[in-house]
Amino acid sequence: MERQAVEAARRWLADQGVRQVHDGWVSDESPDVLLTGNHVAHTWAGEVFAGDLEAADQVRLAFGLLDLLDDYWVTCEIRLANEHAERPLPADVLWDGYRQRLEADRNVEAVTYSLWVDWFEDPTTSAAAFAEVLGSDIDRVVAERSEALLRRARRVLECSGPVRWKVKEPTYRAAVELPALHAALFRALRAGFHDVYGDLDPAAALALLDQLALPANTRHRAALRHVLAAGHQNHYRSPGAWDDAVRSCS
Template sequence: MQAEQTARRWLADQGVSQVRGGWVSDVEPDVLLTANQVAHSWAGDVFAEDVDAADQVRLAFGLLDLLDEYWVTCEIRFANEGAEGPLPADVLWDGYRQRLEADRDAEAVTYSLWVDWFEDHVTSASAFAEVLGTDIDRVVAERSEALLRRARRVLECSGPVRWAVKEPTYRTAVRLPALHPALFRGLLTSFHDVYGDLEPADALALLDRLDLPTDTLHLAELRHVLAAGHRNHYRSPGAWDDAVRSCS
């Protein structure tokens, strides 16, 4: 909340304020702006502020809290990869972890992980380690609601992460039944995502350890394609349709 308030004050200094139904700027006070327009127009300016990089990152995450727009995460990634980057890793990933644990919508954060950090094999291993892999033993041991919330969110969007990177985390997570539905989503997207990655035999062994209702949507089909040795929906066109027909 403090980060959000700081971001609101910063926007006010830029001449941008929230009104009923949207946002307005002092330059065109009669033009109503959406949160997305505000993000596209001002989020990048955070990284031109004359403060240290850690405070820039904290301000950017506050802007994300305030606007709830994926584009803010894009500007964070651009800054990390830019001439002044990389950003301080501890502050960057602490910002992601906090928002993954928060009891509020995190779609912008999980979408950012999925399409920007996890689909890029240059960053996927380190990003996955930062948001879950390094902490999975603590998640299973402590089982706090915040840690479980973060684990579920990361597992569900982890499809593009290389199997060798995420499989040890999956094996640890399977010890906790509360994570089984999220693990199933992770395995399912590992098969269906364009960049999804899995080893069929190992994935099937994990799938068989999940305590799920027998009528779980797509459970039978996923088991069928894995048993047939298929690694990815796009590498085996028609395999999923065959599974649907076989399991119907």
Template structure:
């Protein structure tokens, strides 16, 4: 189902002479050349931020392109715009766009990958990004769980490995109170230990791990417990 944001992005692309044809895209400049969604993203996503729109509208249009094309490169252009001389982007539009997509039922790999490798691996942005997409809301989500916010919490916890331990530990300690979040919290702890940029404190992580209600045969559970008990921070 096409959302209003996707429809707006489609109209904007049409204004640039770009339209969808079957499984691909074509440009008015080369109508016989079939383009992939990735090629469209690389060629036109950055142009959104040259439009004569207020910055929040540019951000919303970029997110519409992300929904339409499902390409990670669109999130790169958002990050570039945030770091540009005209940045930072309005927080409500930027992080509201991330939260909305993290709560959506549809596949959001480009969004979670963007969080992981761009915002969370960068120590200059990780704390703000993590707070905006989950940390500020975790208490409410745990106290009053509902489907969409829980979906967001699961997705963020699972990709939170690179976030500095002091930043994410309070959120982890809150999340452990809700069993529905235990599998995602385990994924976050595992990534914190295994990811090259992962960060954790072994004793505190082990204390959290011991509170998780998980099947005894959960893959990597015994291995992670052993590593944390031995004081390992990274594999």
């Protein structure tokens, strides 16, 4: 599926006069100027949503560009199109695109970064986005335990710090049943404390932390337990608490 999306994106770029060469990209307008994937994304990704394609096909093409260029800006154009169109992009196609890539056995940093800073940090989209990429699927993850589903779960958990605690806590509690997700859950709890927009309930987070089977030498586990036991909700609301905890636990 992704291979087909990549080839469709490559053909679409060729129709725009843009083609890939050994070290980057060139356009018919300036064939002697080597372009980066980032330049191509900033210049052409938005045009995907300005054409005559049906909205669902636009989304699929945009994800193909993301696969081809591996550039975060493509996800920005997807988000902008969802916000600024007369009606939102088809949710099933949009979130299926995210889920497929979160399950892929390759680097998907642009996708996880997009979730973290664009969808999860925005309180108007955070709950729905989290539900689409993991919350509504966690029972299936626990039941099936396939590597692809576990891969998606790990990636979502690790960037879920900004998601409101009441939204993500049921998913976290379900994920505790899977030792394969414990390391990701630890990073999720740590991010909930450290992220600028991180959110957690100290007592509930501490209860979850104490259920995680982690290596004895897990870095910062003791410090995280210390700040949660003291009732600290966020690093930025309690300046100095983390440094004090690190010193106390060293």
